[in-house]
Amino acid sequence: MRLAGKVALITGAARGMGAAEARLFAREGAKVVVSDVLEDEARAVASEINDSGGEALALALDVSKDDDWRRVVAEAEARFGKLNVLVNNAGIIERHSLEETSEETWDRIMAVNAKGVFLGTKAALPAMRRAGGGSIINISSISGMVSVGYPAYNASKGAVRVFTKSAAVEYAGEGIRVNSIHPGAIWTPMSLYKNERTREERAATVPMGRVGDPEEVAYGALFLASDESSYVTGSEMVIDGGVTAE
Ligand SMILES: NC(=O)c1ccc[n+]([C@@H]2O[C@H](COP(=O)([O-])OP(=O)(O)OC[C@H]3O[C@@H](n4cnc5c(N)ncnc54)[C@H](O)[C@@H]3O)[C@@H](O)[C@H]2O)c1
Incomplete structure (x- = not known):
């Protein structure tokens, strides 16, 4: 129960790594x-968690929309009383290669991957301040x-990597960690x-000789979400089977 008493909001949690994080965090008491x-897929993940003794709420959220963020953070606080963790x-x-990347593709990817992290962080900060601190995991x-x-x-x-450090430094004094x-x-x-x-072809390019499982990323997120990482902020946790070490 490494997250007992905590409330966590996870985006993109209907499948893949987000769903693995939701299941693991719930098992650890969040x-x-x-x-x-x-x-529909988000509701299915939440139902599975609730059916297995955890506590979860499914909410529709497009991370590129500021109005969605305000609604979701408000609903999370209304339902669970506070917000401690945002993933x-x-x-x-x-x-696409560089010359095959259209302006529309660039804008679409930036809107979700980069702006979404900015909007989410901004929306969560007041709630985390009310909770007396928090952990944001990008x-x-x-x-x-x-x-x-x-x-x-x-x-x-790359934008997410350096934005994380910027937010970490700005909010370190308020007990809000960002990694x-x-x-x-x-x-x-x-x-x-x-x-x-x-x-198998991809696995051959990895020093550990295999592709990773979503749970292996979720365990990293669990550490950063928990109080075990209380002195960790602005850090970069690499979970890649050794790829970037080469
Ligand atoms: N799979 C990999 O090898 C890998 C490697 C490095 C990083 N990542 C990153 O990890 C994260 C999770 O990826 P994944 O592999 O689980 O992918 P995935 O496609 O399985 O899951 C991503 C989830 O995000 C949701 N999503 C997409 N756009 C959204 C939006 N605008 N608002 C809200 N939700 C939205 C999708 O519906 C989906 O459920 C992503 O940020 C991805 O870039 C993935």
């Missing part, structure tokens, strides 16, 4: 808001540190490697 644009996990990818990527070949996605995740996580190749619906063959 009340969880499962938010996503995929409303800015929602993200999208479009795989899911960037190793693409926020090194090139993976998709410039708009790379740039959006980023940088996953490498993780097996989720977003993954390009849709079948065993492409998965």
